[in-house]
Amino acid sequence: MVMDDKSILLVEDNPNDELLTLRAFKKSGILNPITVVRDGVEAVDYLFGTGTHAGRDMSVLPAVVLLDLHLPKLDGVEVLRRIRADERTALLPVVILTSSLEEQDLVASYASGANSYVRKPVDFISFVQAAATLGMYWLMMNELPRGKP
Template sequence: MTNRHILLVEDNPDDEVLTLRALRKHNTASEISVAHDGVEALDFLFGSGAHEKRDTSTMPSLVLLDLKLPKVDGLEVLRRIRSDERTRLLPVVIFTSSNEEQDILECHSLGANSYIRKPVDFNQLSETLRVIGTYWLTLNLTPKLSNATK
């Protein structure tokens, strides 16, 4: 896969820095975009708001989505991703600190591809992100979204 673009949706500045450091350490993605809240994530994906000039014919290969977000929470972002033909097949990994059974159940019910609790230790975080990147960006095969919706 030539497109190794990750959309990281993360509102915590410390978690953002650590996640980006780990992703770059393993050369996980060729491009990483960051959205700091649910509205920014949706604007990025659908080419609206501050991202209205973004070419939406090219989608990220993977969305790493936190749940506890300002403006629009991660569950609603996931719901909107899955309800739109342009993004319904987009791989979404919930990457959050929540270990609540209800969150896990609801995310999977809404179509999350995976639910991973963020490790607190940087070495564990780094290894987790290496495995996520290897699986979702190298091993896993996904249809091209532009072709999947025709």
């Protein structure tokens, strides 16, 4: 597993949120490469080199996955379950990003193995702060356990 470039996988179907998220990272000084996929199926394909992402270099995994819960085709919790079910991605940090404050989503996310849960605030400054905190934590401070890919 190659971790050096520490890329970020953003799973987000809302282009406005995508734009704002990318801007927030940039404003926070996080310049790591960010890959954006727009639905659950594409996220799974990207991570496991299947479907539209068949043939992708599987040795490159993102350092963190920012996963929206409400996704077309396959929802976020299901994507998370598949990530945790595969031993190659079982330890991949996944942060749930969502507008929802519903307890059921929170419970389902943690039960499925989410590392963190961030609610997207309406106030963009708060969002930038949250994103910056997230990025710092997962990209710089948190040492991923070393193991087999």
